[in-house]
Amino acid sequence: MAYHxxxxxxxxxxxxxxxxxxPAQYGTPVHQATEPLPVSAWIHTRTGHHLVMGVAVGWTPRAARIRYTDEHGREGYAWVWANAVTRR
Known part of the structure; x- marks a missing residue:
């Protein structure tokens, strides 16, 4: 369990x-955010594609690592393609 x-x-x-x-998909170099950037992002789960709100905590030229909150208020992490992420 995480604590915020x-x-x-x-x-x-x-x-x-x-x-x-x-790692072979998101590539290098990986930049870690000194301050998480608010984003919305499209993620893919077993039940389909979902737009989630979260923050980017790292990125490469091709992808971003996001910490997101799902529709039940639970926290998750995922590397997603850069074009699936929009700054808020």
């Missing part, structure tokens, strides 16, 4: 997590 500002945040269960790109 002292509040416990439930994690997205494995069976419902977004599919994440692998």
């Amino acid at each position: 500002a002292g509040v416990a945040i439930e994690q997205v269960p494995l069976r419902e997590q977004a599919y994440s790109l692998g």
